[in-house]
Amino acid sequence: MARIALASSASHVDDAELDLLRRAVQDLGHDAAVEVWDDDAVDWHDYALTVVRTTWDYTDRHDEFLAWTRRVPRLRNRSDVIAWNTHKTYLRDLARAGCPVIPTAWDVTDADVLATHADAWGVGVGAAEWVVKPAVSAGSRDTARWTDADDALSHSRDLVESGRTAMLQPYVASVDSDGETAVLFAGGEYSHAVVKGAMLTQGEGVRDDRDSRERITPTVATDAQIDVARRALRAAGDALGGGLDLLYARVDLVTSPEGTPQVIELELTEPSLFLPYVDGAAERFAAAITSTVNSLGRV
Template sequence: MRIAIVTAISAFGSDRDTGPLCEALAAIGIATDHVAWDDPTVSWGRFDAALLRSPWNYSEQRPAFIGWTQRVARATRLLNPAHVVAWNTDKRYLAELGASGLAVVESHFIAPEQVIDALPDWDEFVVKPSVGAGSKGAARFRRSDHEAALVHARQLQAQGAHVLVQPYLADVDHVGETALVYFDGRFSHAVRKAALLGDDGSRRCSQSAPGVISPCEADAGQRGLAEAVLREAGQLLALQRPLAYARVDLLPSPSGPQLLELELTEPSVFLGSGDGAAARFAEAIEAHLQAG
């Protein structure tokens, strides 16, 4: 078997998970080619599957990316599937998950054509586009920065974006964000991510900077919420089996963990932070290929 490890032309060599994953796949007899979704010369039908890993420029051209996933899904098996990608690449899915009663960070969405006169009255909050990756376009504001926040939101609207406004949960500054990784529906490992947005509205650091990511233990409350989120997503998406990979990002709050994002498209899965994680990921991919 041979699968395509899908990146973007601009992201070749950027994904730290690719090396360990390709080695683990080779160990079970699955060959890999590292190819870009935005390379028009690739013949996708020659692969047994295409695995999304680092197509990180999708947010800048989402309609083209969604169209590409649909074409590739007709030529080979796409992991994760195209309809999952279409749903998951716009954070408006948070409203659907929140409507089910899950603990989701409160999320307000503003359409591009909607007039914005005011934003939710929180001490601190984040304004970002509903389509984005790596905190791009996200900015943190205080109540006293309300006018600057309005300007930022309107700038996002002018770019055609739906705007997402969420309260800033301050516990993340000293506890961090917890990301739980699942392969084929089974928990693999968890990492702690340091807060990325500074209190001056700037970005503190890159996710790839030393010390930003560290292994951690997920507690029962975090595991319970993550697995409830995956179950609900499976029902919303009418999935017949668990997805090959998923990452559930949680923030701490006084009332317990809350869902920040459910990453089902191209998440870093931090294989270097979990013993045996690369082998578990490879086995999940093999299981999906064998399922036909």
């Protein structure tokens, strides 16, 4: 038996997926506990493994969170992976490695610069829709979909002026009809996939209460989707200089205008794994936790 910590934020210790994973880990004979990541009373050295899970308040305390990841022994995913993945400039690394990603411009505050990017992407400034969001974010916070380029620029400027890195992307129309496909990996192996319905609505601006509208449907990832997801994971490994030793991974894909899978996000920090939606998913991740513990050696 090993002692396993599932790290959470104080406001998400009762998350249903977290409890499902905890029970699946216990069913394998381990002692699994939910611990709050910023609770100074927790001795993380007491655990054979700490798994980052519902630490969803980290975006407002990014530096503090990264410092915590560096202090915790036997953390998965690893602290260097998390540091790289919690800033969405990682998309640059994926693109440089030839992985298909949504075109992204950074810190755009000038209309001429936006027009240059739009031309390079083959979209019309006046006809295109835009998504603007901060590079450190979760759950669509401070994210919006704009039909007017001036509104998109204003949003991007606001983020830059507040000291954050702003991302500007063309809105992918297929999301409205097909949603996003999340491809999940446990211990490096494909586990399951779900389709997430569109979250951003035309004309609503910046909102932080979209979780209630999330629609999740189980699906089977296509060979092409799994291939692109694996390419993204390989590119992440190359960017970090070697094997990632990932316990969990989620690759979010959309369908490009050409009809091929395209990476919108690579989630290696604290993604929802959608365990309640797919039979056996919690058990697969619990088994991956056991394998990781065995590889590290128990305490």
